[in-house]
Amino acid sequence: MYDYVENFKKLNDKQQQAIILLLIGDNNKTVASKVGVDENTVYRWRNSEPFKSILVEMRLQAVESLELKLNSLGNKAIDKLLYILENAENENNQLKASTFILDKTLQYNQLEILKRLDNIEERLKNE
DSSP states (O other): OOOHHHHHHHSOHHHHHHHHHHHTTOOHHHHHHHHTSOHHHHHHHHTSTTHHHHHHHHHHHHHHHHHHHHHHHHHHHHHHHHHHHHHOSSHHHHHHHHHHHHHHHHHHHHHHHHHHHHHHHHHHHHO
16 A cells, blocks of 8 residues: 555655645645745646655545545434434424435436446447
């Protein structure tokens, strides 16, 4: 596995600041201004090793962390909907929970069907 943490520590302070600013969404011009370098320097950093690899790896780590949090929240939300569905004294609330669950299930199934169709189309193109 790429040891981006150790390599991050080897970058100079301005490069470390630049990576952090890029991770939060700043563009090259804004990063250059905040870090105190020319925009071409940021561009050059982004296209050089190990800066580029560190930036990619840190982005991947951030996305993975976000996915874990979203999955955890999603599980809690599903548990709450199931609780409402099974325990709500008001039938209207049970109906709302049921409808929401069915709508999301349908959307998920439609997305899966679209993915399968894309895969089939891709295979047919390659034959």
